[in-house]
Amino acid sequence: MLLGCHLSISGGLEQTVARAQELQINALQIFSHNARSWKMGALKPDEAKKFIEQRQRGRIEYAVIHTIYLINLASPDPKNFQLSVQALKDELQRAGELNIPHVNTHIGAHMGQGIERGLERVVEAIDAVLASPQAQRASTVKILLENSAGEGTELGATFAELGFVLRHVKQKERVGVCLDTCHAFAAGYDLTTPDGLEKTLAELDREVGLKRVALLHLNDSKFPLGARKDRHEHIGQGHIGIEGFRLIVNHKDLREKPFILETPKDDEQSDPKNLAAIRALRYDN
Numbered sequence: 001m002l003l004g005c006h007l008s009i010s011g012g013l014e015q016t017v018a019r020a021q022e023l024q025i026n027a028l029q030i031f032s033h034n035a036r037s038w039k040m041g042a043l044k045p046d047e048a049k050k051f052i053e054q055r056q057r058g059r060i061e062y063a064v065i066h067t068i069y070l071i072n073l074a075s076p077d078p079k080n081f082q083l084s085v086q087a088l089k090d091e092l093q094r095a096g097e098l099n100i101p102h103v104n105t106h107i108g109a110h111m112g113q114g115i116e117r118g119l120e121r122v123v124e125a126i127d128a129v130l131a132s133p134q135a136q137r138a139s140t141v142k143i144l145l146e147n148s149a150g151e152g153t154e155l156g157a158t159f160a161e162l163g164f165v166l167r168h169v170k171q172k173e174r175v176g177v178c179l180d181t182c183h184a185f186a187a188g189y190d191l192t193t194p195d196g197l198e199k200t201l202a203e204l205d206r207e208v209g210l211k212r213v214a215l216l217h218l219n220d221s222k223f224p225l226g227a228r229k230d231r232h233e234h235i236g237q238g239h240i241g242i243e244g245f246r247l248i249v250n251h252k253d254l255r256e257k258p259f260i261l262e263t264p265k266d267d268e269q270s271d272p273k274n275l276a277a278i279r280a281l282r283y284d285n
């Protein structure tokens with residue numbers, strides 16, 4: 001099983017890999033820089049090389065960069081739109097340098113333009129990003145679009161909205177999807193019963209294609225089904241619950257995909273506990 005969590009890079013990339021090894025995980029998600037700032041300094045010359053070496057030694061088989069939260073690929077504000085496009089280009093470059101295959105991003109919010117217009121903006125943004133020299137240099141890196149909880153005017157709460165973007169971007173082979181369990185549940189997709197999960201995955205397959213789902217974010221939800229609230233909870237302590245996660249992590253169409261936890265970090269024991277909860281659920285353990 002490919003399993004890991006989102007880890008802070010505040011102590012440097014090197015410490016992040018060390019922490020991953022302590023947690024005995026083989027998958028990792030990071031921000032490539034301060035997630036609340038547009039500014040991304042260049043990597044130090046040996047930083048990328050060290051990270052790649054350490055990752056190999058540490059047997060971290062899968063890694064993904066999560067983009068900063070400021071990005072809104074649908075922004076109606078030209079300045080903000082440009083900053084968002086630029087930030088995504090920078091992340092692709094960074095991923096290329098670090099030999100990381102995926103850049104995961106929230107697609108953004110339409111801010112009153114309406115869903116259609118918002119999604120068209122997202123397509124425009126992704127086309128611009130992938131046509132850039134940076135994206136061409138980082139030619140093996142893919143963009144993953146994460147489903148949202150549908151707070152406010154957030155786009156991507158339905159699989160049909162993600163599907164719209166996937167069908168309209170020019171470079172389809174470079175765009176995939178990340179399924180966040182908390183977001184899906186909050187958006188009204190039931191994952192807690194065999195029947196609910198099958199229906200959810202059938203819709204995901206129809207609108208997106210299961211093959212294009214490259215990553216799962218495993219988060220329980222503080223709020224009930226369809227609440228449209230993006231509040232993550234520890235595995236088994238929220239409204240998806242332990243039996244929901246048992247179904248999810250063992251499902252034949254999901255079990256081979258990388259699983260990344262973005263559960264709350266109350267203290268040092270939070271990550272080990274949530275990882276242990278998932279490991280205990282797998283039938284092949």
Ligand code: ZN
Pocket residue numbers: 066105106146
């Ligand atoms: Zn996310």
Ligand code: MN
Pocket residue numbers: 146180217262
């Ligand atoms: Mn997520």
Ligand code: MN
Pocket residue numbers: 182183230231232
């Ligand atoms: Mn979230």
